[in-house]
Amino acid sequence: MTSLSARDAGSRPRATMRQVAELAGVGIKTVSRVINGEPNVTPQTTQRVLDAARALDYQPDLHAGNLRRADRRTRTLGLLVGSVDNPFSGAVHRAVEDAAAERGVAVFASSLDDDPQREREAVAAFLRRRVDGLILTTATADQTYLEPELRHGTPVVFVDREPSGIETDAVVSDNAGGAARAVEHLLAHGHRRIAYLGDLHSIQTARERRRGFLDALDRAAVPADDAPVIEDLHDQGTAREALLRLLDGPNPPTAVFSAQNLITIGALHALRERGRHRDTALVGFDDVELADLLEPGVTVIAQHPEDLGRIAAERIFERLDGDDAPSQRVVVGTTLIVRGSGEIPPPGGRRT
Amino acid sequence: MTSLSARDAGSRPRATMRQVAELAGVGIKTVSRVINGEPNVTPQTTQRVLDAARALDYQPDLHAGNLRRADRRTRTLGLLVGSVDNPFSGAVHRAVEDAAAERGVAVFASSLDDDPQREREAVAAFLRRRVDGLILTTATADQTYLEPELRHGTPVVFVDREPSGIETDAVVSDNAGGAARAVEHLLAHGHRRIAYLGDLHSIQTARERRRGFLDALDRAAVPADDAPVIEDLHDQGTAREALLRLLDGPNPPTAVFSAQNLITIGALHALRERGRHRDTALVGFDDVELADLLEPGVTVIAQHPEDLGRIAAERIFERLDGDDAPSQRVVVGTTLIVRGSGEIPPPGGRRT
DNA sequence: GTGAAAGCGCTAACAT
C-alpha cells in the first residue's frame, strides 16, 4: 500500500446533493430548493433535508452550480494590488474585502510587483477561474488586452492607477494635485532647492506625481534646474542611496519630496544617517505608520486607500447590477498632514 | 430596451471549447489536448486550434474542467489571516502567495478580525469554492468543526496560532520563548516593575506570550504583584489608554512589554504623550516599520511572518503531494532586535 | 492522431 493509497483509504469523497437527496428520501431538486432557500418545500421536508446534509457534512459546490445557473456568477472577485505586503495595498484590499464579504463574494488577491508579465498572468488566472469582476492595479503600458473581457461583460475597475487603451472605470488618488500641494507647502516655507524622489517612471502615478511636482515649481517660477529629479527608485534601499548621493553632493537640496511610502522610509534613513533630519525638510506622498512619532514628525500627503478600495468594489457591484452608464473616473483627494518635517525652514531662513 | 438588455446586447457570451473546436474544424477532445498540452496532436492541428482559441479569446474554464478531472484540484487555496490590513498578516500572505503562484495556485484571502463567527463563515466560503487546502489563523476556541474536512482529505495548516480539538499541521512563532526573552532582557537591565500589555485573552498566542512573560518573572523570582498584567487590548487606542492609566497611577512601571504590533504602537503613543519615552523601557513583540528611527529606537522581539507563511504553504503542498506523515508542529524562532527602548535603565539605575 | 459518448454536481425547465 503506497502512501498515496493509504491517504485515500482514510478520505471519504465529499458528499453530493444526490447523496443528500437519497439519505433524506427526496428528489435532488428538493435538496436544491432547500439549500438555496427556494420556496415550496414543507417545513418537515426541509428539516429532513437539512438533517441529511448535516449528517453527510454536505457543502454545496458553488462552481458546479454556477455551470448551469442562469446568471453564471461565481461570487468571486479578482484583486490585483502592488503587493499584499505593502500597507497601502493592504488598506485597499481590506476595503474591497469588506464590500465583497457583505455580498457573499470572495476575493482572489495577487501582487503585481510592478511587473507587466505578472499582471497578464494574474489576470489570466482570474479569468480562468471565472471571477465576476476585476479590480486592477496595472503595470502594463496599455491594457487593450482586456478589451475582449469588457465585451464579454466582465466589469473591470482600475484602482490607484488609470487605464490606458481601454474605456473603463477607475478610482485613483489626486496624484498630481497632492504632489503639487507638497511642493507648495515646501515653497511656502521658503525652500527653492527641492529634490524629487520618485518611483519607476513606467508607473502612471509616479509620472503624475512628478508632473504635479514640476508644475508647482513652474507656477512658482522656480527654475527646474534647482530641483534634482531622481526617478526609478523602487524600494527603501534605492531611495536611501539616491538621497545619500544628493546629500553628499556639492549642492544638497534643502527639502525633499518623496513620492511613495517606501521611498519616504528610505529617505528618512538617509537623512538620519547623515544627521540631516532636523535641517532638511521632507514631505512624503502616502502616510506611513509611526510617522507621527518620529522627531521631527513626518509631514505627508496622505492618501485614502480605504476609499479607493471601497469605491472600486462598489463600482464593480453596480456594474454587476446592470449599471451601464459610461465609464467613470473617480478621483479621491489627498490630505496634507503637518507633523514637523515639512515645516523645517531652509538654512538661511525663509527667502523672499 | 431596458438597461439590462442594452448591456447584454453588447456582451458576447464567453467562448467554449466546443466553439473553438468548431472553428478549428476539429473535435472537442483535440482542443482539450492542445489546451492541456497533452501529446498526440500534430503541430499543424495544434496551430489551427491555437489560432481558433486566439480568435475567440478563449479562456478555459478551470472549474468546469475540475468537475470531471480525476484529481479534482481547483488549484486554489483559502487563507485566513488576522487582517489583510495588518503588516504581520500582509507578510504571511505574501509568502503564501509566492509559494502558491509558483505552482499555478491562486489564493483566496480573508480577514478574521479575531471573530469566531467570521472564521466559520470564511471557512465555509472557502469550502463551497472547493479550495485544495486551508491555511488558517483561528479565533475559535475549538476547531473540531474541521474534522470532516480533514477526513475528506483537505489539508489544513494552522498558521500563527495552534489548533485545538483536531490533529493537523501548525506553523507558529515561539511566542512564550520570545516573550520570556523580552522579560529577561528587561530584567537584565535592572527592571523589576514590568507591565504586560496583551491582546485578547481568547487568542492563543496572547495567552502564550503572557505565559512566557510570567514564567520569566517567576524564574527570576520577581513577585508577580510587581507586574501589572493588562489583557484584552485589541488595538492602538485601547493599548494607549491602558498604558496612560498605568503611567498616571500611583506606582507606574519602569518597563513595558507590549505583546503585539498594534499594542506596541499604542504604547509608544502613550509614552510620548506623557513624555516618558526616554525613561520608561519598552520591548515590543513583533517588529514595526520605522521602529529603528524613533528616539529611542524600539527594541522588539521580531517574528518572521514570511517564514510562517512560506512553511505553511509548503506543508499544504506536501500534503497535496501525498505526504501522510503525522501532523507536524513547526515553531519559528523570534529575534531580539536591540534598538534603545529596551535598554533604558530603571530610574534608580540597575538594582542588585 | 483523433473523436464520440458519458458523466462530474449542480440548476433550469418542465413535468406531475
Added chain:
DNA sequence: ATGTTAGCGCTTTCAC
C-alpha cells in the same frame, strides 16, 4: 409540493 430530464463546459474512457 415535489420529481424528472436535459445540459452547463469540461475530462475521461474508449473506439477508431
